[in-house]
Amino acid sequence: MLKTLQTIVVAGALLFAGQCFAVDMTGKVVEVLDGDTLTFESNDGRLFRVRLKEVDAPEPGQTFGRQATQFVETLLKGKSVRVKISSVDRYDRAIAVLILPDGRVLNRELVSHGLAWHYRVHFPVDPALRALEYQAWKQNAGLWVDPSVVPPWEFRREKGARKPPPADPSAMDYNGIFDYGLIGNPDTKLFLWPDCQGYPEDSRGFAVFGSELHAQKSGFKQSPGCSRPES
Template sequence: MRALRSLFACALLAFYSAAWADFSGSVVGVIDGDTIDVLVENRPVRVRLAQIDAPERTQAFGTRSRQALSAMVFRQAVTVAEAGPDRYGRTLGTVFVAGVSVNAAMIDQGMAWAYRQYVTDRSLIQLEAQARAARRGLWVDPAPVEPWLFRRTK
């Protein structure tokens, strides 16, 4: 029985690791400060940047956040380290341009929060603290509202 459980666990692990694969493509759309469309094999894949949350479009710094992301990725070749789907069917992932994490760069520039509910990379919280201390980006606002709280009011 123990061997059967072990075999099942290995098969399950192989299935999940094969289901989530890194992919590359060109960014053809920037939806907001944490969502992009990547063209993969002639079809767009909507990617939600994992572990970060950017201001909503109608929120303070929402437009600037989208512009910052666009400046980094639009029409650029990117690699996405996929982390599975989100509840809306988008692909969650860490996006890289020339080996640099765009997710981390958005936080470092003060254009997004480390999404506390989903963060697994603790260095993102440290990047946010540094951006906050330096008053970069949205941190110039004396009382910025986290996007997850802003969405609750809408």
């Protein structure tokens, strides 16, 4: 196990050091850790810890977390797949799109079946994933059957703390939950998004908001020259 982990870290470090941000490899998945993270072995024997790009599946302790993992295991079992790596994150995970033998994209399959969120961390976002997620939401597919569903990034931050569900499911702030990284300076009472000038590298001590409306109701105003990223 130690050797395997070392191989994964070394492979990730080499990928990063070489600035290889458009790597296309064929191989097999040897381990599924959860719905969006897996271990991939290339045909030349290299191991990579892969984090699926632009999707965030429910955590193992969340509703539909186990289903998401099983869904991925079933799709990948015994199959040769392609991974298209675009970057490496700070945890040495290869951020990638995974393509199945029949051409389907695992990232999109998870979202379309309601087993993962479209993780809109960076802009511009993938319009295909956005459309698939919207359709899954409209059809109450998978995790969307629960109007008070907690996004996995909030689950990780709040250890599963849930907000009271709205009286009417249609009242859910569907757009507001995607304001990733929206924070407020408690001294100036101004809020800003990650792309705004003056966004701190260390946001400890700042207020964290789920939406612009949330920030405004908390007494914060938009920082001058800072606008919401277009999605």
